[in-house]
Amino acid sequence: MKTLFLTLGLSLAPLSAPLAETLHFVTEEYAPFNHTKNGKITGIAVDQVKAIAKATGIEYTLDIMPWARAFAMAENQPMHCVFTAGYNRARAGRFAWVSPLLEDRMVLLKRKGERYDELTIVKARELKVGSQRGDFAVEALELIGFKDIDLATDIDITVRKLLTGRIDLMPTSIKTYERMVKDGLPVEKAMLLAGQIYGIACHKDTPPALIKRLQAELDRLIKSGEQDRIFTAYGLPSGTRTAENDVKK
Template sequence: MKKLLLLACLAMPCAAHAQTVAFTTEDYAPFNYREGKEIKGATVEQVEKVMAAIGVDYTIEVMPWARAFSLARTAPMTCVFATAHNSARDPLFKWVEPLLIDRNILITRKGSGITASNLEEAKKYTIGTQREDYTETILKEKGFTKLDVASDFNATLRKLLSGRIDMMPISELYFEKLKAERPVEIVTVLSSQPMGIACEKSFPDDLHARMQAALDKLIADGGQKQIFLKYGMNLSE
């Protein structure tokens, strides 16, 4: 049977195999994260529902953000999520969005005594972020120079809680959950942006359109909102 399948694939393109999409993401709960051998999260569930709706095979792999982003830039049939869509990144990918509309805020550990009423005042502090994360770009564009760059979100959070950095950017949606689990507090707002699925530039147009239509339907039917409520987040803008 396998031999017949191989011969068939040599004779004509195997559509199912050709349209297997490789998704990459990072460990950033509650959006995308590992729990044992399972990959879960509010954006993971949206990707799963989109792909189930269009009936296309896919894989999801969690890895450091810099690698996840790089693969989606260079590997055909590869998409990375959840990716901030900004002017610098716009021409680099084909976009399926929004998985969410989010603001990023700068937070500090409770009791640190660190205050900043605006971004200019925040620039005197050491800010932690992740290598190749869009927040690294935002911080540089806004004139932040005292940056501490780690490999992933959890490493940055550990530095914040241990006092090795003064502040870090975080999704405002996630902050509501995090502050119930960790001694952190908001300092000021950093930015606002849509987050989506970013696919390598040669990604098939027809498949891209089907994914976008499936996400549009998930949003219109209220499915996206229900997923975020499940993870303890409110999508009100």
């Protein structure tokens, strides 16, 4: 009988071992969702990731870096996940997904007071648009015909370029735009873009059982109202309702 138990233990060990590995979460400086404050990584998405990782009982790390690097790590290195990542058809099969950390609309921003009368996608393509290297917004803009997009390493650089006139427009989520206005940045909506779901994109070989556990905890976080409370704590509306009430159609 002892031999049988030993044999069963050895045969089951490889199945459970991957779940004992450390999962590495990587993200970028993109307030209020993920950013560094007083030497600590915090934000709306960070709080959710920490909560569901803790609930699953897994070992994990959390690092912040330029988006292009974080995205490449999640795509190429096992047991790595990047957030807050926009989900689309092109990315669907490249990662194992846990979502939604938020659902939002995207918007093109302009400098406050700058006039682009009756702006359309066709007219916007004639202006200088900037974003962050590897950001979902770049892919979204390219799909609707934008070319020669000015790329920066992070959103703070893109914002500075917009405010100093080096670019005319920048894409971001409505929730990020609302935070910018609260922070006193002189930016305005130029035009509304499509809606988007954002989540955690993990290396495609991440154990399915681990992805399932993380998704179950995120579902529980949303159902309990905790996700809404996290958004409220940062002064923003609910994470899984499209914020468009103040958008001019």
